[in-house]
Amino acid sequence: MKMSKEGSVFLSFVVILAVCSVDVVATGLLPPESAPLIRHYYKIHNTCANVEPFVRQQVKALIGDKTITPKLIKLLYADCMVNGCDASILLDGENTEKTSPKNRGLGAFVVIDIVKKVIEARCPRAVSCADILNLVVRDAIYFSGGPSYPVFLGRRDGMKSDAAWVDLPSPSISWDSALAYFTSKGLNMQDMVTLLGGHMMGRTRCSNILDRLYNFNNTGKPDPTMEPTTLSYLQKQCPKKVKLGQPNPLINLNPDNPTHKFTNSYYSRVLGNKSVLGVDQQLLYGGTDSYDLTDEYAHGLEDFRGEFAYSMTRMGGLKVLTGTKGEIRRNCRVVNK
Numbered sequence: 181m182k183m184s185k186e187g188s189v190f191l192s193f194v195v196i197l198a199v200c201s202v203d204v205v206a207t208g209l210l211p212p213e214s215a216p217l218i219r220h221y222y223k224i225h226n227t228c229a230n231v232e233p234f235v236r237q238q239v240k241a242l243i244g245d246k247t248i249t250p251k252l253i254k255l256l257y258a259d260c261m262v263n264g265c266d267a268s269i270l271l272d273g274e275n276t277e278k279t280s281p282k283n284r285g286l287g288a289f290v291v292i293d294i295v296k297k298v299i300e301a302r303c304p305r306a307v308s309c310a311d312i313l314n315l316v317v318r319d320a321i322y323f324s325g326g327p328s329y330p331v332f333l334g335r336r337d338g339m340k341s342d343a344a345w346v347d348l349p350s351p352s353i354s355w356d357s358a359l360a361y362f363t364s365k366g367l368n369m370q371d372m373v374t375l376l377g378g379h380m381m382g383r384t385r386c387s388n389i390l391d392r393l394y395n396f397n398n399t400g401k402p403d404p405t406m407e408p409t410t411l412s413y414l415q416k417q418c419p420k421k422v423k424l425g426q427p428n429p430l431i432n433l434n435p436d437n438p439t440h441k442f443t444n445s446y447y448s449r450v451l452g453n454k455s456v457l458g459v460d461q462q463l464l465y466g467g468t469d470s471y472d473l474t475d476e477y478a479h480g481l482e483d484f485r486g487e488f489a490y491s492m493t494r495m496g497g498l499k500v501l502t503g504t505k506g507e508i509r510r511n512c513r514v515v516n517k
Contacts, residue, residue, distance in 0.1 A: 216334055216500075216502040216503070217332035217333060217334045217335065217497060217500060217502070218332055218333065218334060219330055219332060219333070220333070221311075221332075221333035221334040222303070222306065222307060222333060227303060227306040227307075228299065228302065228303030228306040228307050230302075231299060231303065231306075231307050231311075231315070231333075232315060232331075234298060234299055234302060235295055235299070235312065235315040235316060235319060236315075236319045236322075238294060238295045238298050238316075239291075239295070239316055239319040239320055239323060240319070240323060242291055242294065243320060243323045243324070246324070246439055246440040246441075247382070247383070247440060248288055248291060248320060249320040249321060249323070249324040249381060249440060250378070250381040250382025250383070250433075250440055251286070251287040251288035251382070252288045252291065252316060252317045252320045253317060253320075253321070253378045253381075253382070254286060254378075254382065255269060255286055255287075255288055255289070255292075255313065255317070256313055256314065256317045256495070256496070257375070257378070257495070258277070258283055258286060258346075258348065259277075259310075259313065260495050260496060260498045260499075261348065261365055261495070261498070262277060262345050262346050262347065262348065263277070263338065263341075263345045263499065264338075264498050264499025264500060264501070265310050265313075265314065265335060265495075265496055265497070265498055265499065265500050266310050266335065266336070266337055266338030266499070266500070266501050266506060267308065267309035267310040267312075267313055267335075267337045267338065267509070267512060268337075268338040268340065268341040268345075269283070269286070269341070270289065270292060270309055270313070270512040270513060271338075271341040271512075271513060271514065271515070272513045272514060273341070273514075275342065275343045275344075276341040276342070276343060277341045277342065277343060277345060277346050278341070279343055280343040280346035282346045282347075282348045283346060283348070285385065289513075291316060292309065292312060292313055292316060292512055293512060293513070295312055295316055296309060296312055296511070296512050299312060300510065305508055305510060306508065307508065308335050308336055308337045308506070308508045308509070309337050309508075309509050309512035310335035310336065310337050310338075310500070310501075310506075311331075311333045311334070311335050312512070314331050314333075314335070314496045315331050315333075317492070318331050318492070321442060321492070324381070324440065324441055324442045325441045325442035325443070326442035326485060326488065326489075327442075327485045327486065327488065327489040328489075329489035329490075329492065329493055330493065331493070331496065332493070332496070332497065334500075334502055335500045335501060335502065335506070336500075336501040336502055336503070336505060336506025336507060336508065337501070337506050337507055337508060337509045337512075337515075338501060338506055339506065339507060339515045347361075349361050349459070350459075351384070351388040351389065351457045351458060351459055352388075352389075352391055352392065352457075352458040352459065353458070353459050353462075354462065355462040355463075355465050355466045355470075358372065358459055358462060359372060359466065362375075365498060366498055366499075367491070367494060367495065367498075369466070369469060369470065370469075370473060370487070370491070371491040371494055371495070373463055373466075373470055373473045373474060373477075374473070374477075374484070374487050374488055374490070374491040375488075375491050375492070375495065376459065376460055376463065377444070377446055377447065377477065377484060377488055378488075379433045379434060379446055379456075379457065379460055380433075380434050380437055380442065380443050380444070380445065380446035381433070381434060381437055381440035381441065381442070381443075382432075382433050382434075382440065383430045383431060383432055383433060384430070384431060384433050384456065384457065385428045385429070385430060385431075386417065386418030386419075386428055386429045386430075386431060387428050388457065389414065389418060389431075389456060389457065389458070390418060390420070391458070392406065392458050393411065393414055393415050393418060393420075394415075394420050402415075403458070403461075405453050405461060406453055406454075406455075406461075407452055407453045407454045410453070410454040413435070414431070414456065417429060417431045418431060431456065432456075433446075433456050433457065434446050434449065434456070435456075436448075436449060442485070443481070444477050444478060444480070444481045444484045446460070447463075447474050447475075447477040447478035447484070448478045450463050450464060450474050450478070451464070451474060451475065451478055
């Protein structure tokens with residue numbers, strides 16, 4: 181199995197951090213702006229020492245619905261990749277990120293509400309919604325069979341949310357455009373290949389793939405790279421036109437994983453030209469490094485687990501607010517009065 185030198189360093193660092201019990205300052209692992217985040221922030225500041233066990237207990241109780249984990253992953257992605265990890269995606273109101281058409285279909289907000297209510301009862305006005313969101317996602321991944329990784333804490337919540345900020349790319353975006361988007365946010369090619377692995381679980385609307393099924397690049401024909409059996413299956417699930425009043429159908433992003441467990445089968449599907457989303461299939465056309473990573477993950481679940489933990493941690497450190505730059509919301513849906 182091929183593993184890049186860079187990848188093995190990343191994996192080793194994650195493993196060390198995962199078993200380390202000391203307080204580790206998030207330097208070297210995370211993007212530069214996240215340096216103020218630390219392990220066990222609330223224990224060190226004596227404001228909510230047991231916040232992580234509190235969160236994990238609630239997530240364990242709520243995770244019976246197997247569709248929750250992919251919704252939570254998408255929620256964190258929609259927060260961090262748009263305006264940084266400041267929980268602005270959670271704010272209600274007109275013209276907020278939550279109301280943007282590009283965020284249509286986001287769910288699991290009620291999970292954050294429940295966990296926040298529990299934390300507020302135990303540690304009033306102490307733990308930010310941004311930190312809670314990161315912890316909840318980590319624990320949901322763990323209970324779905326994924327890795328448990330260190331979440332560096334100390335974020336503050338943003339006090340503004342604007343639908344105009346939302347620049348999430350199309351599911352049919354090209355490789356070059358997708359990579360440019362990730363690098364513009366402070367991540368790299370390895371993060372992109374790894375984080376797209378989140379499509380190992382979850383569902384999408386048929387409207388997001390109709391171009392691949394019926395009018396690829398305005399040719400009036402399907403994507404010629406799609407494996408024929410997969411094409412036939414998806415066309416049956418997603419007719420070219422739905423009847424009047426019929427809802428836009430939902431389909432699994434990874435038909436090999438109907439129970440939404442943590443798996444590397446997503447990458448095997450990419451290698452077999454069986455990807456549902458166009459952006460996923462692009463992993464084969466990003467050059468040698470992209471292909472090698474896809475192949476590595478397809479044949480090495482533990483490699484993928486370790487590096488997924490690493491990239492989730494990096495994404496969780498994008499453009500964070502700390503100190504007096506934000507607030508700790510009492511209700512994640514509204515700013516404090």
